[in-house]
Structure formats: C-alpha cells, structure tokens
Amino acid sequence: MLKKLKYIIITSILTLLFVNCGGEKTSQENIIKLGINGDESIVWETVRDELKKESITLKFVSFGDYIRPNLALQEKEIDLNAFQTEIYFDTFKKEHNLTIENIAYTVIAPMGIYSKKITDLSQLKDNSTVAIPNDSSNSGRALILLQEAGLIKLAEGSGLFPRIKDIISNPKNLKIVELVATQIPRSIDDVDIAVINNGVAVEANYSPLEDSLFLEDAKNEKLKPYFNIIASREDNKDNPLVKRVVEVYQSQKIKDLIIEYYKGSSVPVF
DSSP states (O other): OHHHHHHHHHHHHHHHHHHHHHHHHHHHHTEEEEEEESSOOHHHHHHHHHHHTTTOEEEEEEESSSSHHHHHHHTTSOSEEOOOBHHHHHHHHHHHTOOEEEEEEOEEOOOEEEOSSOSSGGGOOTTOEEEEEOSHHHHHHHHHHHHHTTSOEEOTTOTTSOOGGGEEEOTTOOEEEEEOGGGHHHHGGGSSEEEEOHHHHHHTTOOHHHHOSEEOOTTOGGGGGGOBEEEEEGGGTTOHHHHHHHHHHTSHHHHHHHHHHHTTSSEEOO
16 A cells, blocks of 8 residues: 555656646747847837737847847847848848848838937038938938938939948038947037937937937838848748747737837838
8 A cells, every 4th residue: 555655656746747847848949039239119028928928938138239139140049139120131141141031020210310409401501510320321321311301412323322422412511420320319419410310319318200300201112121120040930939929020919009109200111
C-alpha cells in the first residue's frame, strides 16, 4: 500500500512538472520582440494588449538611435522593428548589406516648417537662415518641403535625395544650414525657420498641426518613400506570429485609434 502511495505521489509530481515545463515552452515560443525608438506609443501598447488576448506576448526593446534597431534585427536580437521610413530603411539596408525586409506600412508623420520668430511664411525676410536635417534622406525631404512651400526651386531630376547644390532658384537668398536632426529644436532660436521631423518636433513639445507654418500633405502619393514601416528578417517574415502582429496593427481598431489620438499629426497609410 505504501509503495503504491509513493508511486502515485511521484507520478503526480512528474505530471505537474511536465505540464509546467510544457506551458513555459509555449509561452516562450509566443514572444515577439519589437524594436522601437524611444518610448512605446499608445498605438503599440494597444497592439500589445490585443495580442495578449491571443496569448501572444509583444515585448518592446527600446533604442536611442536609428542605427542599432536594424543591426539588432539582423543579429536576431529582436524579431521586428518599427521606427523608420521606407527610404531610410532601403538606404541603410543597402549600405550595410542586410537581409531584412519591409513587411508592412504603418503611418506617415508629416515633416513641417517651424519658427520662433515668425507666425507665417509670408513674413520671412530676405537673407533669412533656414535649418534642415543633415542626414541624406531627411535633408532631401526638407529641401523638397521648402520647394513645396514656394521658397526654393530644385533642379529637374534631383529625385528624392536633392542636395543644397541642386537649388536653382532661391528668391529670398535663404541661407540653408544642415544640423543633426535631433538638435534642430534646440537651435531654433538661432535661425529664422527650421524644418523638423515629426517625431523630433513632438519630442520637443511642438504640435505639428498647430505649431507648424507649413506641413507635408499626407495624401501626396509622392511621399510614399517616407511612409513608416515594420521590418523583419527575410528568413522570419512568414512566421505566423510576425504576420499576426502586422494583421493586428493594420486592423480597423488601430487605424481608428491613430486617427483619433494623433489628429492628423500621424496618418495611417494602410
């Protein structure tokens, strides 16, 4: 009888251990690590909460620059990242020979022109100083925005990466200076107008819709290279969990949330 009781106890313990280990394994297999820049947004928090209902854990990995998220993705430290425009992604991928891929579009965050010295571009005087980002993709985007605002004209065929040398008309003789994108808000008192990335502007407590003098038109089809994306490794893009993250992000619920919360400062493109 005693031997039988011991057998039952041991069998029960082993069964519990097996079940617990099995459950832990399933949990680990259902974790997706998402690389982001800065703090997680209300949008991704909502995506995380929706996935949690399906026993999928979306874990945020925060980076403080625009370089590590793609390298970490390549090195399998994370499964996805969502922080960059398509044009930046394509350029970075080519320069670093990475095997990562754009798997979904998310939003466009319109770039804007800001100033502490004027309240309308019509007030801009001759010989004014203009600050723009110094990295190639954002610098070109800023010059295109200045052209759309009627302040300069760029040479035909200058494409998506125009440089200052491509300016063929500058009626106000504007002095254009290139600065590190994240430093521009801190330097805005030293210039007359500044072209600032949406994310950088928001971090500096600007409201793109209310504070900008001129803002990109999110409906302009030419802006597609500036759509933000979700990136994955090429060998992991067909992972059902990866696909499910994309499906939840591109759901009507998330689209409505972006529209309601950001009120045009970030626009869904799916």
